[in-house]
Amino acid sequence: MKVLIITYYWPPAGGSGVQRWLKFVKYLQGFGIEPIVYTVDNPSYALQDESLIDEVPNNIEVLRQPIWEPNNLLGKKKQTSAGFLSANPSFTGKILQYVRANYFIPDARKFWIKPSVKFLSNYIENNKVDVVITTGPPHSMHLIGLELKKKLNVKWISDFRDPWTEIDYFHQLPLTKKAIAKHHKHEQEVLRNSDAVLVVGKTMKDKYKSFNNNIHVVTNGFDRSLNQEKSILDKKFSITHIGLMNDDRNPKILWKVLNEIISKNKEFKDDFILKLIGKVSSGCMDSIKEFQLNSNVEIIDYVPHEKVQEYQKKSQVLLLALNDVPSAKGIITGKIFEYLIAKRPILAIAPIDGDLSEIISETNSGKVIDFDDEIGLKTTILEMYKQYKVGDLNVNSIGVEKFHRKALTEELSKIVKNL
Incomplete structure (x- = not known):
């Protein structure tokens, strides 16, 4: 059985966007499915990780076609955020944001749709393909799948690594009513015409189930052995955040609480280090400076994926800070699964009734504090610090194995074969 996977992100792309389908492709052949990958020939990736190229199976076919992206024309520089908003844009910046939001729908990769449909129509007519899979964002990938479905009546699965109109930054875009309506129209058309829809969490499934009755939750996961040697922990009381920390994900409640603890507890100040990796x-x-935390903060720029795990395993506490946005309940950041395998206590600032909280609760892997619960956050940090001081800061997580990429690929293979 052969599946054609249409994805913008593929090695040497770095960051979280590439991980999901790189890992599925890695394991699919073990479940009787041969993947064919269709991706861009000349991408403009914000992050690159050459080490991921080694994870691509040597015997799979990778089709590449050039893409024209208007980002350079619009003055957009490479960046790490999925969105393109800046906190304080100039007048010119505001104009460019408006143009990007309203004239490049669903995104700036829209110009790859027509040439991709033409190329892939020819490929599918001359080669065996049982199922087409599109993964977004960028959601223009789904419009390629939609056109192939209409034109060739292929079996088609749309995979939403993130939601479309419910994505965390959508409400901040300078969209006109016409543009918002167009996004919703495209999104619903993709959902209604897909033979199956994949999502990463229950909240997203609930949002989409009125448009399609064949929706499956297949989360992201980790791809390392559960039986790892223990690392030597940081000597200091380290709280480590790995990944992009943008303005939307700025946990001011944490900075405030840490400032209050440090100002009253010199021993904590001497023991504490906050590591921000990415x-x-x-x-x-600016917020870190405002709350006088600079001397306790270590910032490490982007590091390759295989080195990230060492930081995770050594940290006393692993920090997750979700975007405080209307769609926060449905956000499941990919790093949660990497954190799980590190087997260190997780401290998450997120909705206590969200999808992320459910994962942390069912795996007994840490503590979730709501966005405005200062007392709960301070109590939790001090309790973790107390355990650190007596050498008893540990976590006994359970049920983690179901999030291994191989187990998740087995779930995916069943969905594909059922089509």
Whole structure:
């Protein structure tokens, strides 16, 4: 059985966007499915990780076609955020944001749709393909699948790594009513015409089930052995955040609580280190400075994926800070699964009734604090610090194995074969 996977992100792309389908492709052949990957020939990736190229199976076919992207024309520089909003745009910046939001729907990769449909129509007519799979964002990938469905009546699965109109930054875009309506129209047309829909969480499934009755939750996961040697932990009381920390994800409640603890507890101040590994926005840096935390903060720029795990395993506490946005309940950041395998206590600032909280609760892997619960956050940090001081800061997580990429690929293979 052969599946054609249409994805913008593919090695050497770095960051979270590439991980999901790179890992599925890695394991699909073990479940009787031969993947064919269709991706861009000349991508403009914000992050690159050459080490991921080694994870692509040598015997799979990778089709590449050039793409024209208007980003350089519009003055957009490479960046790490999925969105393109800046906290304080100039007048010119506001104009460019408006143009990008309203004239490049669903996104700036829309110009790849027509040439891709033409190329892939020819390929499918001359080669065996049982199922087409599109993964977004960018959601223009789904419009390629939609056109192939209409033109060739292929079996088609749309995979939503993130939601479309419910994505965390959508409400901040300078969209006209006409543009918003167009996004919703495209999204619903994709959902209604897909033979199956994949989502990463229950909240997203609930949002989409009125448009399609064949929706499956297949989460992201981890791809390392559960039986790892224990690392030597950081000597200091380290709280580590790995990944992009943009203005939307700026946990001011944490900075405030840490400032209060440090100002009253010199021993904590001497023991404590906050490690931010990845890109940190200027807004976050301003907040850290405002709350006088600079001397306790270590910032490490982007590091390759295989090195990230070492930081995770050594940290006393692993920090997750979700975007405080209307769609927060449905956000399941990919790093949660990497955190699970590290087997260190997780401290998450997120909705206590959201999808992320459910995962942390069912795996007994940490503590979730709501966005405005200062008392709960301070109590939790001090309790973790107390356990650290007596050498008893540990976590006994359970049921983690179901999030291994191989187990998740087995779930995916059943969905594909059932079509």
